Amino acid sequence: MARGGSRPGEIAKSLIYGIGDVDVGLAGPEARRETLDALEQQELETAHAAGIEVTRKPRQKIKRIQRALEMAHERRKGKSARSSSRVDQAARWRQVGIQERIPLIHLSLPLRVVILLLLATVDFYVFAQAYAYLTDVEDFSPEWWVGGGVGTIVFLTGLVLAHEIKALVLGRAQRKLLQEIDDGSIKIEDDCRERLVCTESSPIMLGLALFGFTVLFVFGLLVRLVGSDENWSISLLLSLVPVVVVVVEAFIHDPMDRAEPRRSLLEWLLERKLAKESENLAVLQEKIDRAISRIKHKYVVERSILATEQADMGLGLQAAAESRVGPVDHSRDPDPTLGASSNGHIHLPEQGSVGGNGGL
Structure with missing residues (x-):
């Protein structure tokens, strides 16, 4: 072929x-x-x-x-379902002006992250130096890094303490606002009042956060003041960094800033990879x-x-x-004496056969 x-x-x-x-x-x-x-x-x-x-x-x-992307979406939907009631409550409280009744400094998310990273770095360094003084080792030794880890724990404990303090302040502001609504001083929609729920701060959680933060803070303060060769005023100033963390976070943390879970970094990477492929x-x-x-x-x-x-x-x-x-049919030829033989030759009539008398 x-x-x-x-x-x-x-x-x-x-x-x-x-x-x-x-x-x-x-x-x-x-x-x-x-x-x-x-x-x-x-x-x-x-x-x-x-x-x-x-x-x-x-x-x-x-x-x-x-x-993989569908699984990440399902996890985010699960988080959204678990936090939906908190998100709804925060939206209702913002509508009645609760944010105006609590001490709050509005900062953008990137600026807030930068401030917290700076405070966390200083906290890490302060406790790393304090532990190095206590164990009499050089900087960047294993003991120094252990001290830095303790400083990170103090930083996280300070964040928890600041959030508990802010929750306590928020709960009091919410109860006072509801009392004013019930007295008629503030007018809101009737169905909105029935759906408002006050934030309750746990005294046990607040006490635990305060105890842990105080113990670690006093430990770092004593080490800086006793074991350091620096000026005591400088040591005291550096030792107060954890307290600064608590104060700053208490002012910039917005307990009503609750939103649906954002797209995670994994989802972003998977979406980019899917688009490329x-x-x-x-x-x-x-x-x-x-x-x-x-x-x-x-x-x-x-x-x-x-x-x-x-x-x-x-x-x-x-x-x-x-x-x-259609094909030619020789059987219908008008002269019956002419025909085709089987080998393709034409037979002519013999002499004397025409007219029946042997001649013309």
Whole structure:
């Protein structure tokens, strides 16, 4: 059978002249068209199979990323469901102006993060130096890092203490506001009053946070004042850093700043990765589609050339005529004495047979 060529018309001409294939060269017009269709189908199937193989791994990778992203979305939805009541309460309290009744300094999130990181770094250094003085070791030794870890714990304890203090202040402000609403001093919607719930601060949690913070703070203060060779005023100033952490966090922390869980870093990374892999897959698919389009266009050209070449050579005219008028039947010849023998020769009548008297 003829094989596909690279030049336009090469396949069509090979089908007509039978280059390398006598059977194809002797075939009729319909057989040549069927052969051309079969060659096109074979090339298309090969191209489709190659495309599936090329895109198999990218598609599998995209499916894995999508599954991981769906799991991350489900975790965020679970967090949203658990915190939905707190978010709703915070929104209701903001509507009645509770933020105006508590000490609060509004700061943007990036600025707040910078301030807390600075305080955490200073706290780490203060306790690292204090533990180094206590154990008489050099800086950046294992003991020094242990002291820094203790300082980090003091910092976190100070944050917890500041939040508990702010919750206590918020609860008192909420109860006072509700009392004013009930007395009629402040007017709000009736259904809104029934849905407001006061924040309750736990004395046990407040006591635990205060006890832990006080013990660690006093320990760091005594070590700085007793074991340090620095000026006592400088040591006292550095030792008060944990207290500064509590005061600052108590003022900048907004207990009513409750929102739906934000998109996590993992989700962001997965979405970026999914977009990149999808773009790569789209590029591959576009190349495959172009290759398939080239194959189809090539065989459109080959069919046109085949039809033109066959028409120029007079191939297929008899078949076309027979398809219009049907095959010739010699049995209906008007002269019954003429006929075709089995070997294709025409028999002529013998002399004397015409007229029945042996002559004209």
